[in-house]
Every structure is written in structure tokens, then in C-alpha cells.
Amino acid sequence: MELATIVVVIVVALAFDYTNGFHDAANAIATSVATRALTPRTALVMAALMNLFGAFLGTEVATTVGSGIIEPPEGPAGLLVVLAALIGAIVWNLITWRLGLPSSSSHALIGGLVGAALASSGGVHWDGVLEKVVIPMVLSPVVGCALAAAVMLAILWIFRRGRPEPLQRGFRHAQTVSAAAMALGHGLQDAQKTMGVIVLALVVGGYHQGFEIPWWVVLVSAGALSAGTYAGGWRIMRTLGRRIIALDPPRGFAAEATASSILYTTAFVFAAPISTTQTITASILGVGATKRLSAVRWGVAGNIAIAWVLTLPMAALAAALAFWALRPLAG
Template sequence: MLLATIVVVIAVALVFDYTNGFHDAANAIATSVATRALAPRTALAMAAVMNLIGAFLGTEVASTVGSGIIDAPQGMSGLIVVLSALVGAITWNLITWWFGLPSSSSHALIGGLVGAALASAGAVQWDGVLAKVVIPMVLSPLVGFALAALVMLTLLWIFRNGRPRRLSTGFRHAQTVSAAAMALGHGLQDAQKTMGVIVLALVVGGYHEGFEVPWWVVLISAGALSAGTYAGGWRIMRTLGRRIIDLDPPRGFAAEVTASAVLYTTAFAFAAPISTTQTITSSILGVGATKRLSAVRWGVAGNIAVAWVLTIPMAALAAAVAFWVLHAIAV
């Protein structure tokens, strides 16, 4: 029974990973598609491949998710907590995807873990949540906004005497590289969150010791995220690529370069599971603000901000409800 439950948890974790891929595909390629630097299907294929490669670049974030957020009980009770967390995260991902809101799959998963733990009267590592989730959640969009604006202003100054048409063509080519870098960062960050949850399930089920990620967990997590990315999240892509600002190639390039830098830094230097969605969205807002403040559709940005704020509590609520239902069935 225990082994069968672990298999179910792993399968649901891969479903979450898949929804993460198509929900967050826009993060990597929306700017490049919007500026016509890449055709949509070409961009998705490139993003899927780079997501796959990025997943193999580290496991530090996986350790944070698996061991630094909650203390799940051993045995069946712990597996129900993990399964409920995944159900809560998937539920919120699908709701926000339906409305075309680029919310954070990362924070949905964190919210799911916290909600399921609280519903089970389990322990939440609040110090870890504060240090690894809340502080990066607040700081990463601010850093992304400010740094993207700075990068854009630097590019404007460097190429102030350039020919607009030639510059536009050049930056379209450059966006092929920056979009690939963004997709690599997404794979580095987001595949690890599913790895962490799978390892957590193996540990509480008694089939693994410590939080080192087995190679097969890396492989299946990378594959599910990559497949989901190729499926594409067209609703969210329209929001990021067209509805926030009218992007041009230089601004698309600046946003992608900035977001990629933030993703790599937080993963390698701090092992923090930050939101790729928040990072690229705030970077797009930053480059848009250098044009003029009115160029940004702040109403759309406000709707996105509301989704950001609601993600952790709503995913936690969904996970808590899932726990009560699953626990009642199991008992």
C-alpha cells in the first residue's frame, strides 16, 4: 500500500511538473514571440530543449524544497501531505492558466506544502519559508524591475546613434540567445522543485535517506517539464508578450537577459526557489517603464500582482481541502 501510494505521489508530481511547463512556457519565450524574433513553435521547441538541459545543472533548490519548507511525518500520513500539496498547486496553476494570469508555479507548490502541513497539524519551517521564499518573493521582482530598467537605459545610451531598423534586426537575433538563456534558467529553477517534492515523498515513505536527488528523479522531472513547455501556455503568452507593454526587440532582449541573471544567481548562490514568472514579468515592466510610464498597462500589471499575492494562500487553501478529503478516504 505504501509503495503504491509513493508511485501515485510521483505520478501526480510529474503532472504538476507538466502543468508547470505549459503554465510557465511564456516566461521563456513570450518576449521573443511578441517581437517576432522567433516563430511560436520554434520558440517552444527551443525552450523545451533548454528546460531539459537546465534541469541537469544543479539540485540545490531541490534540497530547499524537499527539506527546508515543512517537516512531513513519516509513513502514509506524510505521503498524504505531499500528495495534497501537489493537488493544491495543480489546482491553482489550472485556475490561473484558464484566466491567462502569469502566477507562480513555484509559490503555488510552496503554498501547497504549507497548507497541507498546517491541515495535518504538521510542522512548517517558518524560518525557511521566510528566508528562502518570502524574502526572495519580495526582492526578486524589485531587483528584476530595477536591473532591467538599468540594462535598458545602458543599451539606449550605447546604441543612441544606431539606425533603428538595423538595431531592431540585430536585437532580434540576440533574442535567440537571451530566450535560450531564460529557458535554461527556468529549467534550472523549476524542475528542481518537482525533484524536491519527489525526494520528500521517497524519504517520508522510507525508500530514501537524506535529500540527495537520485539521477532517475532528475531525468523524469526534466522530461515532464520539457514536455509541458512544448505544449505551450498560449493564454499566458499573450498576457506577457502583448498585454503588459508593446515590446520591441531591444526591450525584449534586456528583459530576458535580466531575468536570466536573477534566476542563475538565486539558484546557485542562495538555493532559493524564486518565481520565474515574477522575475520575467517585473523585468518586462522595468524595460517598459524606460519608454514612458504610460507605456505600461498598469491595470494588467495590477491584475498580475493580485494573482501573485493570492497564489500562496489560495494554493494552501486548496491543499488543505485536498488533505481533509484524502485523509478521510485513507482513514
């Protein structure tokens, strides 16, 4: 029975990974598509491949998600906690995707884990939630916005005497590199979250010791995220690429370069599962503000901020309801 439950959990985890891919595809490529540096299909193929490669760059974030957020009970009840957490995250991902809101799949998953653990009377590592989730959740958009604005101001000063048309062409080419770096960072961050959940299920079910990530878990997580990315996320892409601000190639490059650098730093240095969505959105706001404050559609930004605030509690609620519905299966 436990083996069958573990298989179900793994399948649902990969389904979450797939929704993460199409939900967050816009993170890597919306700015490049909006500035016409890349065609939508070319951008999606590039993003899918770089997501795949990025998943193999490290496992530090996976360890944080698998062992640093909750302490579920062992056996069937623990497996139901993980399953309910994934269901809660998927539900919130689908709701925000339908509304075209770039919310955080990472925070949906973590909110799901916390909500399911609380519903089961399991343990929550609140210090880990605070240090690895809440503090980065607040800081990464602030840093992204400020750093992107600084990078954009530096670009404007360095190229202040340049001819507009050659500069636009040059930054379109540069965006190919920055978009690839963004997609690689997305794979590095987001595939690891699914890896951590799968290993957590294996440990709870008694089929794995410790939190070292098996190679096959890396492979299937990378594949599911890459496939979801290729499926695209057109609704959210429109929001990031067009509705917040009308981007040009220099601003698109500055936003992508800033966001990708933050993704690498938080993954390799702090092992923190930050939101790629929050990071790139805040970077877009930062570069947009250097044009003029009125150039940013602050109403759209406000709706996105509301989705950010609601993600943790709403995913937690959905996961708690899922656990209560599944609890009779624990026997």
C-alpha cells in the first residue's frame, strides 16, 4: 500500500513540476518575446532546454525543501501530507494561471507543505520557514527592483552617446544570452523543489535514507519542468511582457541579467528556494521606473502583489482541505 502511495505522490509531484513549467515559462522569456529579441516558439525551445540543463547544476535548494520546512509523520499519514501539499500547490497554480497572475509556484509548494503539516498535526520548522522562505520572499523583490534600476541607470549612462538603432539591435542580441541565463536559473531553482518533495516522500515511506538526491529524481524532475516550460504560459507572458510596462531591449536585458544573478546567488550561496516569478517581476518594475514612474502600470503591479501575499496562505488552506479529504485513506 505504501509503495503504491509513493508512486502516486511521485506522479503528482511531477504533475506539479509540469504546471510549474508552464506557469513560470514567462519568467525566463516574456521580456525577450515582448522586445522581439526572440520569437515565442524559439524562446520556448531555448527556455525548455536551459531549464533541463539548470536542473543538473545543484541540489542545495532540494535539501532545504525536503528537510528544512516540515517534519511529517512517518508511514501512510506522512505520505498523505506530501500528497496534500502537492495538490494544494497545483490548485493554486492553476487558479493564478487562469487569472494570468504571475504568482510563485515555489511559495505555493511551501505553503502547501506547511498547510498539510498543520492539518495533520505534524511538525513545521518555523525557523527554516522564516530564514529560507519569508525573509528571502521579502528581500528578493526589493533587491531585484533596486538592483535592476541601478543596472539600467548604468546602461543609460555608459551608452548615453550611442546611436539608438545600433544599440537596440545590440541589446536584442544580448537578450538572447540574458534570457538563457534566466531560464538556466529557473531550472536550477524550481526543478530542485520537486526533487526535494520526491525525496521527502521516499524518506517518509522508508525507501530512502538521508536527503541526498538520487540521479533518477534529478532526471525526471528536470524532464517534467522542461516539458511544462515548452507547453508555454501565454496568459502570464502577456502580463509580464506587456501589461506592467512596454519594455525595450536594454531594459529587457537589464531585468533578465539582474534576476538571473539573484537566482544563482540564492541557490548556490544561501540554498534558499526563492521565487523566480517575484524576482523577474520586481526587476521589470525596477527597470521600468528608470523611464518614469508613470510608465509602470502600478494597478497591474498591485494585483500581482496581492497574489504574492495570498499564495502562502491560500495554498496552505487548499493543502489542508486536501489532507482532510484524504485522511480516511490513512486508515
